[in-house]
Amino acid sequence: LGRNKRVKIAFIGSNGHINYALKGFEALPELEASGVAPGSPGAGEKPDKVMQALSRLGQSPGLWEDPVAMLEQTKPDVAVIAGYMGDNAALAIQAMQRGVHVFIEKPAATTEEELEQMREVYSRSGVQLAAMLGLRYDRAFYAVYLAVRAGAVGTVRTVHAQKSYKLGRRSAPYLERGTYGGTIPWVGSHAIDWIHWISGERFKTVYALHSALYNRSHGELELSSAAMFTMTGEVAATANIDFLRPDQAATHGDDRIRVAGTSGVLEVRAGKAVLLNEGGETELELQSPGHIFVDFIRQIQGTGACLVSADDSFYTTEAVLLARRSADDNTLVPFPSHKI
Amino acid sequence: LGRNKRVKIAFIGSNGHINYALKGFEALPELEASGVAPGSPGAGEKPDKVMQALSRLGQSPGLWEDPVAMLEQTKPDVAVIAGYMGDNAALAIQAMQRGVHVFIEKPAATTEEELEQMREVYSRSGVQLAAMLGLRYDRAFYAVYLAVRAGAVGTVRTVHAQKSYKLGRRSAPYLERGTYGGTIPWVGSHAIDWIHWISGERFKTVYALHSALYNRSHGELELSSAAMFTMTGEVAATANIDFLRPDQAATHGDDRIRVAGTSGVLEVRAGKAVLLNEGGETELELQSPGHIFVDFIRQIQGTGACLVSADDSFYTTEAVLLARRSADDNTLVPFPSHKI
Numbered sequence: 001l002g003r004n005k006r007v008k009i010a011f012i013g014s015n016g017h018i019n020y021a022l023k024g025f026e027a028l029p030e031l032e033a034s035g036v037a038p039g040s041p042g043a044g045e046k047p048d049k050v051m052q053a054l055s056r057l058g059q060s061p062g063l064w065e066d067p068v069a070m071l072e073q074t075k076p077d078v079a080v081i082a083g084y085m086g087d088n089a090a091l092a093i094q095a096m097q098r099g100v101h102v103f104i105e106k107p108a109a110t111t112e113e114e115l116e117q118m119r120e121v122y123s124r125s126g127v128q129l130a131a132m133l134g135l136r137y138d139r140a141f142y143a144v145y146l147a148v149r150a151g152a153v154g155t156v157r158t159v160h161a162q163k164s165y166k167l168g169r170r171s172a173p174y175l176e177r178g179t180y181g182g183t184i185p186w187v188g189s190h191a192i193d194w195i196h197w198i199s200g201e202r203f204k205t206v207y208a209l210h211s212a213l214y215n216r217s218h219g220e221l222e223l224s225s226a227a228m229f230t231m232t233g234e235v236a237a238t239a240n241i242d243f244l245r246p247d248q249a250a251t252h253g254d255d256r257i258r259v260a261g262t263s264g265v266l267e268v269r270a271g272k273a274v275l276l277n278e279g280g281e282t283e284l285e286l287q288s289p290g291h292i293f294v295d296f297i298r299q300i301q302g303t304g305a306c307l308v309s310a311d312d313s314f315y316t317t318e319a320v321l322l323a324r325r326s327a328d329d330n331t332l333v334p335f336p337s338h339k340i
Numbered sequence: 341l342g343r344n345k346r347v348k349i350a351f352i353g354s355n356g357h358i359n360y361a362l363k364g365f366e367a368l369p370e371l372e373a374s375g376v377a378p379g380s381p382g383a384g385e386k387p388d389k390v391m392q393a394l395s396r397l398g399q400s401p402g403l404w405e406d407p408v409a410m411l412e413q414t415k416p417d418v419a420v421i422a423g424y425m426g427d428n429a430a431l432a433i434q435a436m437q438r439g440v441h442v443f444i445e446k447p448a449a450t451t452e453e454e455l456e457q458m459r460e461v462y463s464r465s466g467v468q469l470a471a472m473l474g475l476r477y478d479r480a481f482y483a484v485y486l487a488v489r490a491g492a493v494g495t496v497r498t499v500h501a502q503k504s505y506k507l508g509r510r511s512a513p514y515l516e517r518g519t520y521g522g523t524i525p526w527v528g529s530h531a532i533d534w535i536h537w538i539s540g541e542r543f544k545t546v547y548a549l550h551s552a553l554y555n556r557s558h559g560e561l562e563l564s565s566a567a568m569f570t571m572t573g574e575v576a577a578t579a580n581i582d583f584l585r586p587d588q589a590a591t592h593g594d595d596r597i598r599v600a601g602t603s604g605v606l607e608v609r610a611g612k613a614v615l616l617n618e619g620g621e622t623e624l625e626l627q628s629p630g631h632i633f634v635d636f637i638r639q640i641q642g643t644g645a646c647l648v649s650a651d652d653s654f655y656t657t658e659a660v661l662l663a664r665r666s667a668d669d670n671t672l673v674p675f676p677s678h679k680i
Contacts, residue, residue, distance in 0.1 A: 154554075155554055157551065157553075157554065157563060157564035157582065157584055158564050158565075158566055158580055158582055158584070160500070160502075160566075160578070160580050162500075162598075164600065164605075205670070207547035207568055207672060208568075208576075209568075209570045209574065209576040210576075211497065211574035211575075211576070213497075213573070213574050214494075214495055214497065214602045223497060223602075224497035224498050224574075224575075224576065224600070225498075225576060226498055226500075226568060226576035226577070226578050227568070228547055228548075228549075228566060228567070228568035228578060230549045230670070233553070234549065234551035234553050234564075235551075235564075236548075236549040236550075236551070236564065236565060236566035236580075237566070238500070238566050238568060238578040238579075238580065239578075240498055240500050240576075240578065240598070240600070242497065242498055242600055244497055244498070244600040244601065244602070244605060245605070246603070246604055246605065246616055246617050246618060247618075248616075248617070248618055248619075248620055249616060258502075258580070260504065260564070260580070260582055260584040261584065262554045262563075262584070263586070264586055265504075265584060265585070265586065276586055276588075276589060277586050277588070278586060278587075278588055279588075280588055330545070330570065331672065332547060332671065332672040
């Protein structure tokens, strides 16, 4: 796809971070919304929200009932996939099998079997894929990523990440494992993605716990969880993943990371990135790395690269699903791919 | 021991937190230093530091070469034990077998076998014992303990604790497992003690990693480590334990805890205790709980209680030793006593 050629975008589902894609329309005049369909029509999911947003952007896509029929008949370049979490992997597979590039809500899959199938279809498809791990584009976390790469903390030895959300009142798809996928995959994707992205290490084992106790009648939704990973280079990583942020807190999420290395410690907290090393304590200057969907389109056009590669999208998904299995079974789970 | 009766204190070893006991002499006129001996005479440890400090306090204890001979012949009421870490359990056993109360550096033992033996001797001895887990007496951590007990965060769901020290230049006893015991036991005792003390839950399993890589020629000393515990009540706890604090940092240690519950989050950081709950964000008023050694003497006298019980001293020791075993063997380790 050359840069001056129109890029046809199909929207499947209206959940999660579809705003990432909608924002892209403001920056890229070549984008054209070619169709909208629900991602989880069987569960009564309605794509009204996307239709309205696209209309405000001057787009007039057709509204479909069946996402696969839409892919078949409108032949889009890119599918933005954000149905209920449990449906997204199958939709992505349908898209990739038709040569359609995929921009998909995280986690990319909610079962290990579907992830395996996705990887296989992807490897034969020649398409591009990115999961909506948009917090790599957060200015503070990106600053930490760059600083670690530049050697600000020396060699990374331990990482601790935190994702803490307000519970509020979650709708039905969050209350069942089948549609939701679980708190470690859904909330934890970002935290676990930061860990390997920022450290540059690979996961070797994971041990995790999650609990649905005290979840205020949210069915199977796990209110609290934590995980520990051993990594290459004898790096230890821990993550706290929960819905325990009080509703009265100033912001929805309390995202943190601490990266401790042989010559310094870098932290993100309250949107600030702070480095402590031989030069004392310094607040890092934040710089925007750009925009995830714009980068993804540029990557398809051959003129750029998304910070979230397909391999990383699958790898983070693998990590959250193995962590979930560890928590489900209360066992230590090794990573089969850790020698990659 | 009545309150007006003299209390004879023998010092064995001059390492670790003997200052706790020395401070007690300022508060309790009934204390008398009855003898001083090295805790690790075979390793050339010298108790000069304690002798000098006691002299400044107006005490003139005899100096012994053999700690057991000193116990036999001076018949002290209390032994303050702080030789090299690997020697302390055997010394405590010698003291307890002679009916001498024990105030001992943490960890109370550096092998699981010695811990078992200590527990057995203790249970038959009728003496009192406390490990020097003096950070229960830290004003910020004590404030968090009280606030959790008072229901400030509702039911605890996850805990994350951090102990991060400067490495500096450690002397020979820190460089070998046999004398040092390991970083998880030595540095981690406090963090792991806070976890069960503050949460009120019991440990069920532990998984941990430690690494001696990049330790700047410190032999077997583990520079970095992390552990994850599952606990009763489906509570998850993680701990970061390391010597990664830059030498230029303002304070030696960076002690933290985050306790997240069903209705609030409590944290200690930089010496402050902060509560976030339905009332917004509040800094807790810090109140001193008293002094660990004074409380221990009062407990012996029957007029008070130390915040660190013998059971807790042993339990925290068990937890750090099981965590160390998990890290040594890269396996998940269950707690045999978790049904207590």
